[in-house]
């Protein structure tokens with residue numbers, strides 16, 4: 001199904017975006033990689049070239065209009081079309097809303113909201129021409145606002161509104177839009193989040209029960225696009241959270257409060 005497809009994956013030099021790029025490349029798609037750190041990006045480009053000859057990389061910050069435009073323009077120059085855009089770029093922070101430096105809120109919204117709206121707007125004409133689509137990578141924090149993750153939760157909830165709008169706006173153009181809500185997932189060894197003061201801090205490695213692998217997430221992304229699914233929530237906790245939050249949001253609040261110590265540990 002993807003042999004003739006051109007797939008642009010924002011933020012694909014490491015982590016989940018990289019795993020998604022590899023999954024589509026293995027299905028025969030042409031891939032456009034993206035990231036800001038040029039060293040990491042060219043390393044990933046070299047690795048992906050072992051899997052597919054049809055891969056290019058664009059060093060661009062998609063949270064800016066110019067960066068998003070250069071990504072989409074380069075994809076079109078390289079392959080002549082774009083079939084799917086995967087909006088994977090996303091950063092997170094730690095700290096209660098009352099303690100945050102305002103620059104943290106700005107950084108999260110620039111990256112997670114502008115960094116998905118700009119590439120989407122710029123890719124839409126090409127996606128219409130191919131009757132392709134756009135997949136947004138969200139999080140369980142996009143179901144319900146989580147303590148210590150306020151701006152991140154708010155930014156991921158924004159993605160739901162965008163997907164809902166685009167699905168209706170673009171239906172007659174044949175453009176698909178979907179939202180993948182990802183649970184806690186293993187992370188690249190050098191993944192950082194912003195502390196309350198705006199300085200980056202390294203995340204601890206994650207593994208074990210309840211932690212998704214990047215392969216699970218990339219398979220879900222492939223499946224969603226193949227089936228043109230609207231929304232998919234990953235992990236058992238995610239599905240329960242989704243259901244309980246609809247039935248009894250007060251109960252979910254109580255559960256989170258009762259488990260704050262465990263929750264804090266998992267967010268490190």
Ligand SMILES: NC(=O)c1ccc[n+]([C@@H]2O[C@H](COP(=O)([O-])OP(=O)(O)OC[C@H]3O[C@@H](n4cnc5c(N)ncnc54)[C@H](OP(=O)(O)O)[C@@H]3O)[C@@H](O)[C@H]2O)c1
Pocket residue numbers: 010011012013014015016017034035036037038040060061062063088089090091111115137138139140182183184185186187188191192
């Ligand atoms: N890991 C989890 O547990 C988890 C759970 C739920 C949802 N998610 C979501 O999944 C997505 C990927 O997460 P991840 O853990 O794989 O992240 P990650 O390891 O930090 O990777 C992020 C990627 O995006 C790139 N990037 C960041 N900002 C960018 C920008 N403005 N322009 C272009 N590239 C940019 C990074 O490279 P450079 O820094 O070099 O630009 C990197 O390639 C995010 O949307 C995240 O919110 C993750």
